[in-house]
Structure formats: structure tokens, C-alpha cells
Amino acid sequence: MSAGALISEAEFKLSMRQLAGAVSVITVGDGQDRSGFTATSVSSFSAERPSVIVSVNRASSSWPLLQRYGCFCVNVLAADQQQVAQSFAGFDGRKGAERYNGAEWYCLKTGAAALENALTVLDCELETVLHHHSHAVLIGHIRAIEIRQGIGPLLYWQGGYHELPVEDHRRILAKPLRQ
Numbered sequence: 001m002s003a004g005a006l007i008s009e010a011e012f013k014l015s016m017r018q019l020a021g022a023v024s025v026i027t028v029g030d031g032q033d034r035s036g037f038t039a040t041s042v043s044s045f046s047a048e049r050p051s052v053i054v055s056v057n058r059a060s061s062s063w064p065l066l067q068r069y070g071c072f073c074v075n076v077l078a079a080d081q082q083q084v085a086q087s088f089a090g091f092d093g094r095k096g097a098e099r100y101n102g103a104e105w106y107c108l109k110t111g112a113a114a115l116e117n118a119l120t121v122l123d124c125e126l127e128t129v130l131h132h133h134s135h136a137v138l139i140g141h142i143r144a145i146e147i148r149q150g151i152g153p154l155l156y157w158q159g160g161y162h163e164l165p166v167e168d169h170r171r172i173l174a175k176p177l178r179q
């Protein structure tokens with residue numbers, strides 16, 4: 001437990017294991033000068049000025065690229081994209097541009113890489129950065145969006161990847177869309 005902390009890091013991690021999250025891959029940079037990371041910290045921020053927030057560890061390889069390029073893509077992963085999540089979490093030892101191998105990518109508006117067949121892609125201009133201890137909160141203004149229909153999300157819960165049962169997401173997707 002660090003000085004002044006009321007709860008331990010271990011206790012915090014146990015609590016966070018209970019928080020189910022959608023899994024996204026944040027891409028940043030260009031050509032060989034690129035990296036990215038798997039993230040569950042993505043959240044909707046504002047519809048009026050379409051924007052999202054993401055928190056990033058400033059020790060990660062993506063941080064200097066985010067500062068330099070000023071844009072990123074949030075690729076929300078579909079249930080069949082667990083391999084991409086593993087790669088961008090660094091679990092298979094791949095670094096930087098190598099993490100992009102084995103999946104198809106394209107560009108929308110900002111130049112950051114959009115993942116083919118992601119559940120949704122949010123192409124963002126980095127508008128605001130809030131620094132807090134080891135991490136930064138990024139506010140991204142969305143410049144372009146792609147949406148894939150017909151498949152459920154990849155979820156992270158209790159330290160592992162999960163999918164909604166096929167029957168559940170079929171039933172949910174069968175409901176008429178409400179704006």
C-alpha cells in the first residue's frame with residue numbers, strides 16, 4: 001500500500017476485475033512509426049460535439065506517438081477479434097508496427113489505422129489531454145465513424161475475454177434501431 005492510500009493496489013485490482021468492459025484497440029502513428037494498445041477505458045463523452053475519452057499509461061509506447069501525431073483510432077473489437085486484442089496488449093511479445101500484422105487496416109480521415117471488420121471505428125483528432133499521475137485522459141473529437149452489423153462485442157471480465165452468447169446478440173440486434 002502506498003503512503004496515504006486507504007486501499008491497497010491488490011484490493012483495487014480485485015474490484016476492477018468485477019467491471020466488465022468492451023475491448024478496443026487504440027491505433028496511433030504511421031508506417032513503421034506506429035504502435036497502439038488494447039484498452040477497456042474507452043467511454044462515450046459527448047454527442048453534441050461527438051467525442052470519446054480514453055485513458056493511457058504515459059509509460060506506454062503509444063504515448064509519445066499520441067503527442068506527436070495528435071490523432072488516433074478507437075477500434076471497438078468484435079467477438080471474433082480476440083487475437084488483435086492479445087497482440088495490442090503486448091501479450092505475444094510484438095512491439096510497435098509488428099502488432100498490426102495478421103489483420104487488415106485502412107484509413108478514414110485522420111490517417112490513424114482503422115481495423116477492418118471492427119464492431120465500430122471512431123477516427124479521432126486528439127483535442128484535450130488531462131494529466132494525472134502515471135496516466136493521461138485523452139479526449140478525442142470524432143471525425144469519422146464505421147459500423148459493422150451482425151456480430152456481438154468482445155468483452156473483458158475477471159481477467160479474461162468473453163462473448164455474449166450468440167442467441168443473446170441475435171435477439172438484441174433484431175430489435176429495431178432507435179436514434
Ligand SMILES: Cc1cc2nc3c(=O)[nH]c(=O)nc-3n(C[C@H](O)[C@H](O)[C@H](O)COP(=O)(O)O)c2cc1C
Pocket residue numbers: 023035036037038039040041042055056057059060061062088089090156
Ligand atoms: C483488457 C485490457 C485492457 C487494457 N486497457 C488499457 C487502457 O485502458 N489504457 C492503457 O493505457 N493500457 C491498457 N491496457 C494495457 C495495454 O494494452 C498494454 O500495456 C500496452 O499495449 C503495452 O504497452 P507498450 O505499447 O508500451 O508495450 C489494457 C490491457 C488489457 C489486456
